[in-house]
Amino acid sequence: MPTAREQFFYGGGDTVSAIGLGIGISEDSATSPSRVYNSTTVPVSTTNTSSWRNGTTTVATNGTQTKHGQTQTTPLAPLAPLPELEEEKVPYDGDTMSNLPPREPVDIEFKELSLTVSLGFKRGSKEILHNVSGKFPGSQLIAIMGPSGAGKSTLLDALSGFKTTGVDGSILCNGRRRDLPAFRRMSCYITQDDRLQPLLTVSENMHIAADLKLGEKVSYEEKESRIENILVLLGLYNHDQTLTMRLSGGQKKRLSIAMELINNPTVMFLDEPTTGLDSSSCTKVLELLKTLTSQGRTVICTIHQPTAKLFQIFDQVYVLSAGNCVYQGSTQKLVPFLQTVDLPCPMYHNPADYIIELACGEYGFDKIDTLKSATENGSCLTWFDNPGSLLRAEQLMRKHPIPKHNKNRSLENTGYANQCSVLLRRGYIKSRRDTTMTHLRIVVNIAVAILFGAMYDRAGREGSRVLDNYNLLFAILMHHSMTTMMLTVLTFPIEMSILIKEHFNRWYSMKAYYTAMTIVDLPVSIISCFIFTVIIYCWSYQPMEWVRFWMFFAISLLTVFVGQSIGLMIGAWFDVVNGTFLAPVLTIPMMMFAGFGVTLRDLPSYLKWGSHISHLRYGLEGFIGAIYGLDRGILECNEAPYCHYRYPKKFLEEITMSGDQFWNDVIALSAMTIIFRAVSYIVLKAKIKSVR
Numbered sequence: 001m002p003t004a005r006e007q008f009f010y011g012g013g014d015t016v017s018a019i020g021l022g023i024g025i026s027e028d029s030a031t032s033p034s035r036v037y038n039s040t041t042v043p044v045s046t047t048n049t050s051s052w053r054n055g056t057t058t059v060a061t062n063g064t065q066t067k068h069g070q071t072q073t074t075p076l077a078p079l080a081p082l083p084e085l086e087e088e089k090v091p092y093d094g095d096t097m098s099n100l101p102p103r104e105p106v107d108i109e110f111k112e113l114s115l116t117v118s119l120g121f122k123r124g125s126k127e128i129l130h131n132v133s134g135k136f137p138g139s140q141l142i143a144i145m146g147p148s149g150a151g152k153s154t155l156l157d158a159l160s161g162f163k164t165t166g167v168d169g170s171i172l173c174n175g176r177r178r179d180l181p182a183f184r185r186m187s188c189y190i191t192q193d194d195r196l197q198p199l200l201t202v203s204e205n206m207h208i209a210a211d212l213k214l215g216e217k218v219s220y221e222e223k224e225s226r227i228e229n230i231l232v233l234l235g236l237y238n239h240d241q242t243l244t245m246r247l248s249g250g251q252k253k254r255l256s257i258a259m260e261l262i263n264n265p266t267v268m269f270l271d272e273p274t275t276g277l278d279s280s281s282c283t284k285v286l287e288l289l290k291t292l293t294s295q296g297r298t299v300i301c302t303i304h305q306p307t308a309k310l311f312q313i314f315d316q317v318y319v320l321s322a323g324n325c326v327y328q329g330s331t332q333k334l335v336p337f338l339q340t341v342d343l344p345c346p347m348y349h350n351p352a353d354y355i356i357e358l359a360c361g362e363y364g365f366d367k368i369d370t371l372k373s374a375t376e377n378g379s380c381l382t383w384f385d386n387p388g389s390l391l392r393a394e395q396l397m398r399k400h401p402i403p404k405h406n407k408n409r410s411l412e413n414t415g416y417a418n419q420c421s422v423l424l425r426r427g428y429i430k431s432r433r434d435t436t437m438t439h440l441r442i443v444v445n446i447a448v449a450i451l452f453g454a455m456y457d458r459a460g461r462e463g464s465r466v467l468d469n470y471n472l473l474f475a476i477l478m479h480h481s482m483t484t485m486m487l488t489v490l491t492f493p494i495e496m497s498i499l500i501k502e503h504f505n506r507w508y509s510m511k512a513y514y515t516a517m518t519i520v521d522l523p524v525s526i527i528s529c530f531i532f533t534v535i536i537y538c539w540s541y542q543p544m545e546w547v548r549f550w551m552f553f554a555i556s557l558l559t560v561f562v563g564q565s566i567g568l569m570i571g572a573w574f575d576v577v578n579g580t581f582l583a584p585v586l587t588i589p590m591m592m593f594a595g596f597g598v599t600l601r602d603l604p605s606y607l608k609w610g611s612h613i614s615h616l617r618y619g620l621e622g623f624i625g626a627i628y629g630l631d632r633g634i635l636e637c638n639e640a641p642y643c644h645y646r647y648p649k650k651f652l653e654e655i656t657m658s659g660d661q662f663w664n665d666v667i668a669l670s671a672m673t674i675i676f677r678a679v680s681y682i683v684l685k686a687k688i689k690s691v692r
């Protein structure tokens, strides 16, 4: 049997290639037993050359349709019926969407759109989209296709408003220039990777999304009913108590869609919704999206190389090749289009595969130019289903009144207080289940306290072991600073992708996220620090005075907060690899400036400034003030005949600390916490902005 390429270049043997393009007209198909059908082959009988989507079609999408070398004619399932999610055995009920009111369709058009990215300092820039145009009418399921690197995700980013930097050209919504805040209020973006909270169940994720998107104005019953309907529609109802991390790839994808459906967006952008899914899950996801379009939603998704079966689910396709449009129009008309430009699709070839092969330049780069000119880089509307009925911009403007001006500048659906309280609830659930950030942290604090206690048993009251106790105080300081810093260095890199998605989809503001994240961590920080302090303070026999204990605890806690804030700042600035390298590296100079190895008096004058920015210096000074300050009396001397530091004052003199700087240390550590937190918030905001 000739290969697709051979058929293309040398003709299809006994096949009339006129219809070609995935629609092979066999002169005598019944007498061609040698034909092999693969999953992407869509030959159509001569009785149905006009529509290979709905007519009687010879499909070989699985082995059963090719029997003993003979092709069986199988009618394709009509597209209209709604999907049945067999996997979950949920009978589909047309009413399941009753709580999601139909939407007024939105027509998106873009003209001469180009997108340029900066390649970095002194490296210039690169244009990814080259003046492409296109039209995505409302209520349609639209595929943006193309080879890898063609610019599919970039086009999706530009249209959704996710990318605004370097975008040139015009994007129209219902004929009017896109008002980005208003457009973002009616649209959502579902990313390729599943950015979901792994430690929450399906139901919890849905409730959090509902509370953030619908707020308190919508009643509990209404929210419940919406969640129920969506979960039933998406076949997730039976899994509502499953932790998200335990869901299958397809279920995660459906949950991502479900969470965005809660506020009933009009336009949905999905980046490769079928990637990583088996063919049955792909079909289910696409059929679900198709269902959503029937209620007025416009669903635009990027897709790599759909099989013939998946391809036919789409209404319209937009094909890109190296940032240029090579086809725009209905899926059914792709074959006739290719025929018209003299690039007929070989028989038994999936047109979707064929156009990608053409777009890759497999048949010569001149073919790409031919296609680009034929589609006028996306301006040509000839190949739409019913081009005559497409409304021009002016007609659309007349049909759709000017939208009401929204005085509310905030993009989020609910207020700051509601966002904070819902995020706190989510944070609480997460920290209850998080083995590292919560459980391991408490266990590590207890284990280290026991270890230190055993090593420095009674060092706190013994005059002959003052230097041991000094070492212990510094070790405690390092423990508080390093353990929290290393944990929080990971906070933003781990959460960043979820944060970007949820923030872009207007779930919450950065301010609310940051406030909730700060508050949620407080109980665990305080509890683990308190347990540690009690164990080590008692075991090492530090002075049994409440004032000194609380001073000691206060300095410990503030050191924890500073360590956390530095960790957050580094995590906001750098990725995981650089962050985990930089955090300990930056701690070393802080240690040197703490006055521990080299006393503050002996620091070279040109390095004195370092001691003022070292949180470990203030921590150590604070500990010394708590343990040896407040005019502490003579120490016991039971373990050695001579106690050099029997008088605490002598020790303070030698380490050049006065022991009365406690409040200055508290102020310095508090100020550092506030400054580092503020810097990490600013860096985080800038980073999120820079992504766009």
Ligand SMILES: Nc1ncnc2c1ncn2[C@@H]1O[C@H](COP(=O)(O)OP(=O)(O)OP(=O)(O)O)[C@@H](O)[C@H]1O
Pocket (backbone or CB within 6 Å): 117, 118, 119, 126, 128, 146, 147, 148, 149, 150, 151, 152, 153, 154, 155, 302, 304
């Ligand atoms: N910020 C950037 N800096 C430099 N090049 C970029 C940047 N963003 C995208 N590109 C380049 O632009 C081209 C298009 O990228 P895009 O992610 O849109 O492709 P795609 O068609 O979605 O590919 P895939 O299907 O593999 O995801 C690629 O060559 C990519 O390397």
